Amino acid sequence: MPSLSEAYRTHPVHVQHKHPDLNSLQELPESYTWTHTNLDDDHTSNNCGESVPVIDLNDPNASKMIGHACKTWGVYQVVNHSIPMKLLHDIQRVGETLFSLPSHQKHKAARSPDGVSGYGLARISCFFPKLMWSEGFTIIGSPLDHFRQLWPQEYHKYCDIVTQYDETMKKLARKLMWLTLDSLGITKEELKWFGSKTCAALQLNSYPTCPDPDRAMGLAAHTDSTLLTILHQNNISGLQVHRKGAGWVTVQPISGGLVVNVGDLLHILSNGSYPSVLHRVMVNRVQQRLSVAYLCGPPPNVEICPHPKLVGPNQPPLYRAVTWNEYLGAKAKHFNKALSTVRLISGLFDVNNNTEQVG
Numbered sequence: 218m219p220s221l222s223e224a225y226r227t228h229p230v231h232v233q234h235k236h237p238d239l240n241s242l243q244e245l246p247e248s249y250t251w252t253h254t255n256l257d258d259d260h261t262s263n264n265c266g267e268s269v270p271v272i273d274l275n276d277p278n279a280s281k282m283i284g285h286a287c288k289t290w291g292v293y294q295v296v297n298h299s300i301p302m303k304l305l306h307d308i309q310r311v312g313e314t315l316f317s318l319p320s321h322q323k324h325k326a327a328r329s330p331d332g333v334s335g336y337g338l339a340r341i342s343c344f345f346p347k348l349m350w351s352e353g354f355t356i357i358g359s360p361l362d363h364f365r366q367l368w369p370q371e372y373h374k375y376c377d378i379v380t381q382y383d384e385t386m387k388k389l390a391r392k393l394m395w396l397t398l399d400s401l402g403i404t405k406e407e408l409k410w411f412g413s414k415t416c417a418a419l420q421l422n423s424y425p426t427c428p429d430p431d432r433a434m435g436l437a438a439h440t441d442s443t444l445l446t447i448l449h450q451n452n453i454s455g456l457q458v459h460r461k462g463a464g465w466v467t468v469q470p471i472s473g474g475l476v477v478n479v480g481d482l483l484h485i486l487s488n489g490s491y492p493s494v495l496h497r498v499m500v501n502r503v504q505q506r507l508s509v510a511y512l513c514g515p516p517p518n519v520e521i522c523p524h525p526k527l528v529g530p531n532q533p534p535l536y537r538a539v540t541w542n543e544y545l546g547a548k549a550k551h552f553n554k555a556l557s558t559v560r561l562i563s564g565l566f567d568v569n570n571n572t573e574q575v576g
């Protein structure tokens with residue numbers, strides 16, 4: 218199967234500054250200081266008490282509830298998802314251990330500009346004049362080579378956890394995709410590629426404590442280039458989603474809950490009816506925040522387009538067909554404007570200019 222790394226071979230992303238060890242800094246350096254103009258919005262959320270829907274996967278109405286959450290929020294939290302708590306703890310421990318290694322050790326497993334896996338700053342950093350207060354580690358395929366660099370003795374133990382997490386999440390992602398398709402009135406048989414292998418990336422994120430959190434940004438506002446992203450966060454809040462009319466809403470961590478984001482490819486597949494959610498991460502002075510994102514997409518070279526069942530005389534297709542590889546290339550080049558580059562009929566707003574979704 219062609220791999221996702223093709224996308225960055227044609228669009229290398231140069232963000233590999235050797236950044237300082239964030240844990241050692243007593244003051245926020247100028248290069249990490251976001252002003253109101255580059256903080257696309259102020260830090261306060263104006264959410265009128267609204268909160269992201271929580272859906273119990275054992276509920277017989279789960280599919281309907283997922284459909285409603287995707288349409289109105291583009292994000293929800295799931296409980297009773299059957300991922301063992303131990304596995305969630307184990308993967309979080311991998312992140313904790315990895316990010317607490319000395320800088321020079323982590324840099325041995327650095328992501329190359331035209332590569333996809335490894336340690337580094339957020340890929341989207343190159344679109345901003347200021348640096349983000351976070352570090353990440355991306356895994357696509359086997360982490361063996363990189364983990365061997367990080368833990369010459371114990372890499373097996375960590376590789377096993379990643380493999381188990383990947384396999385378990387794959388099943389959950391399929392179930393969620395199936396429920397989502399069902400909510401759109403689409404059966405598995407009506408989506409040809411659904412039977413074949415989906416593809417995914419695992420992203421470990423760390424947001425160290427910050428000496429001046431109100432002027433820093435953990436991860437700048439973006440949408441994910443996925444069908445779905447399943448996010449496990451530790452019990453420290455910081456993730457915010459943007460909701461029309463409400464502004465930035467904090468996604469409160471719930472024990473054992475997983476956050477599910479609608480990504481750009483589901484936005485396209487649903488012909489704009491399930492908009493991908495704009496989200497960002499704020500940091501704090503007191504506790505390190507960790508998260509693990511399972512970024513799920515179709516096989517990399519399968520074309521995704523608005524499903525024929527969602528297209529008709531009164532519902533023209535809003536997007537052209539695009540493969541995941543091609544879309545990741547567009548994201549690497551155009552960032553939050555990527556969705557507009559595949560749009561057939563122009564939208565009213567653009568994510569970058571108005572923090573408002575196209576669709």
Ligand SMILES: C=C1C[C@]23C[C@@]1(O)CC[C@H]2[C@@]12CCC[C@@](C)(C(=O)O1)[C@H]2[C@@H]3C(=O)O
Pocket residue numbers: 221333339340341355418420439440441442443510512545548
């Ligand atoms: C498959 C992918 C989605 C992603 C880019 C990547 O190749 C692997 C990392 C993913 C991630 C995680 C943090 C936010 C994000 C925008 C980024 O910079 O890297 C996403 C990318 C994405 O969804 O576009």
Ligand SMILES: O=C(O)CCC(=O)C(=O)O
Pocket residue numbers: 420422436441446448450455456496498507508510
């Ligand atoms: O850390 C988080 O809560 C969000 C991470 C994220 O948005 C991502 O990895 O795409």
Ligand SMILES: [Fe+2]
Pocket residue numbers: 439440441446496
């Ligand atoms: Fe994200």
